[in-house]
Amino acid sequence: MYHKPVFLKESVDGLVWKPDGTYVDLTFGGGGHSAAILERLKGGRLFAFDQDQDAAANAEGMDLTFIQANFRHLKRYLKLYKVSAVDGILADLGVSSHQFDVPDRGFSTRFDAELDMRMDQQAKRTAKEVVNTYSERDLHQLLGMYGEVKNARTLAQAIVAARTNKSLETVEDLKQVLSKFAAKGREAKYYAQVFQALRLEVNDEIKALEEMLEQSVELLAPGGRLVVLSYHSLEDRLVKHMINKGKLYGEVEKDFYGNVHLPLKAITKKPMIPSQEEIMENSRARSAKLRIAEKQ
Incomplete structure (x- = not known):
């Protein structure tokens, strides 16, 4: 299998609240999340991003718009399709199982290969x-x-x-x-x-994540959902900060009267972590954290 998504049901449940809405899967990979999103849509649209050339083949025959680009260019590409607001954005961060399992990509310590590690093979x-x-x-x-x-x-x-x-x-x-x-x-x-x-x-992953999170907050329509799966503390900290503080770094901003206006509201007060059962089925789930927020 190309890649078994972690928290598949939970992330799609948290994402799709409006069957005729417009959604974005920022990390298409093997298309597992996208396929599950499409099953929930009735008249909706799905855009899927992935910078990895290997992922493009998995999108063939699926009823979505595939964009071969880094998710840091989210806003720019959606603008090309005349989309200025969306109802849900999903990001499953990190490396796909496929990238780990192909020896010559150089992501894994299990195989000897040239030190590569590029997610975008054109980089x-x-x-x-x-x-x-x-x-x-x-x-x-x-x-x-x-x-x-x-x-x-x-x-x-x-x-x-x-x-x-x-x-x-x-x-x-x-x-x-x-x-x-x-x-x-x-x-x-x-x-x-x-x-x-x-x-x-x-892959300049932390900077790309920062840019994506800022753009996501702008793009989400009221009621729109942000669903992010992260696999290490650096990523999770940024996602948590954006949801709880409305910004990536520093403290919450207040107006003249001391009121706080946050763009997002946490749906998951604490991140969801996988069960032992899911970890047994999918070792990649071990360090996963799922956070869901809603645009206010």
């Missing part, structure tokens, strides 16, 4: 470029911030030292460096943290 920057050209300071910063790697400074120094002898070209090249710094028995988690940091940098 220029790869993980190989990041590990071989970034300064020690920049590597330290991204490993600490995006991967929450405890010994980020030491690892950054080791990567720079290793590449002076030989360019780090493949997953195995990088793992050889990482293996010296991973705690015994916790190698897989350590590798995953480092690969997450590189992937977020290669």
Whole structure:
């Protein structure tokens, strides 16, 4: 299977409140969420975004408008279709199972492949470029911030030292460096943290998420739903802040009289987390958090 969506029923239940409305699936992937949304629509429209060329083939024959682009361009592309407001936006963040399972994409630590990690295969920057050209300071910063790697400074120094002898070209090249710094028995988690940091940098995922969240708030019609599945604390923190504070950073803004006017109202007061049963069926669900909000 291309990709088994996490929280499929819950996310679509939270999203589709108006069967004749206009909806957006920002992370089409294998089309699992889109197929479930289409089953609920009666006279509605669905737009689906995905920057990954592999995803386009999955949209063939589906009654939707597929847009091969990063979701940070949401507003611009909808404007081309003369859409200025929508009734629901769904985003299932992170990497699809398909991307992890295709060895030569370089997302997984399970296979040896060139260090790539591009979600958009037309993009220029790869993980190989990041590990071989970034300064020690920049590597330290991204490993600490995006991967929450405890010994980020030491690892950054080791990567720079290793590449002076030989360019780090493949997953195995990088793992050889990482293996010296991973705690015994916790190698897989350590590798995953480092690969997450590189992937977020290669695809500029945090900045793209910020831009998407700001545009989503603008695009949602009153009563419209924002449904976001996130898989690590950096993503979830931004989504939570946008829902609870009406902005990505800082505190809630009040008017002259001290009143707070928030654009979104949380439908899920706390994020939904998967049951043990769902985790058993789909290991990708382990770190998932689902938040749903409504435009006021």
